[in-house]
Amino acid sequence: MLRFAAERGEPVFSFEFFPPKNDAGVDSLFETLRALRPLGPAFVSVTWGAGGSTRGRTLEMVTRIKRETEIEAMAHLTCVGASRKELEEQLGVICDAGITNVLALRGDPPRGQREFIPHPEGLKHASDLVQLAREVSEKRGVKLCIGGACYPEGHLETRDLVQDLRHCKIKVDAGADFLISQLFFENRHYVEFVGRARSAGIEVPILPGIMPVTTAEQITRITTMSGAHMPHGLAAALRARKDDPEAALQLGVAYAALQCAELLRAGAPGIHFYTLNRSSATRAILAALRAQEPWR
Secondary structure (H helix, E strand, O other), X not given: OOOOHHHHOOOEXXXXXXXXXXXXXXXXXXXXXXXXXXXXXXXXXXXXXXXXXXXXXXXXXXXXXXXXXXXXXXXXXXXXXXXXXXXXHHXXXXXXXXXXXXXXXXXXXXXXXXXXXXXXXXXXXXXXXXXXXXXXXXXXXOOOEEEEEEOOOOEOOEOOHHHHHHHXXXXXXXXOOEEEEEEOOOHXXXXXXXHHHHHOOOOOOEEXXXXXXXXXXXXXXXXXXXXXOOOHHHHHHHHHOOOOHHHHHXXXXXXXXXXXXXXXXXXXXXXXXXXXXXXXXXXXXXXXXXXXXXXX
């Protein structure tokens, strides 16, 4: 089971990866994990892929990480393109493999599809998947730790913050043990969201999600896909360094490190890093946080 700040006595630091496409990518991932291990991450998660396209590799990677390293692993699971029966089977595979941590997501529409269309015999909402995961694990006698996503600036499809929070509460009431936030670049969005969540009766840990933006080319893609607002000053500074990759990298790492330190001082239970499978920046940030310990 994942152990959060109250039990660990220190913040939770976690890293998100997507499944490698080939053997070279697998070797690179495990080399990265070996480099991460001395920094003491609480867990690493492996994404499911658009339309469930990487579901087999996700389970393979999570199982290998759990078996071959001393780092806890968490599998993503989505509703996209799967019937309820198929999801039950996948959850059974997860439980039988000894994986005890799952991030239950509705999932994004497959490439080329504008909106989420449920499988005719599938689930419509992440809360339905959370409930199914709870039911399957209890039937199998497995104590599964189930996470869900939350959106400090509102979901791309639900910019109404009140309605979005209502959806989040349903997800937690269905059995989510913790939440991981969508990435954001202004900490006030996270702080304000946590305040609203607590007022709504959501008491589970809420991990802020952070992604260092290290090139000017990432700005439009990341903000469009996530719906996160990027401060004008950060965007302008990155664009000013578009011809100096090293300077852009240093800026992105410095900005994210300041974000993380401020969040931890404000009481965040940890940090979840979106790595895009390029973890050198996030490793540098975690090393700096470990050295500074802003949560003390």
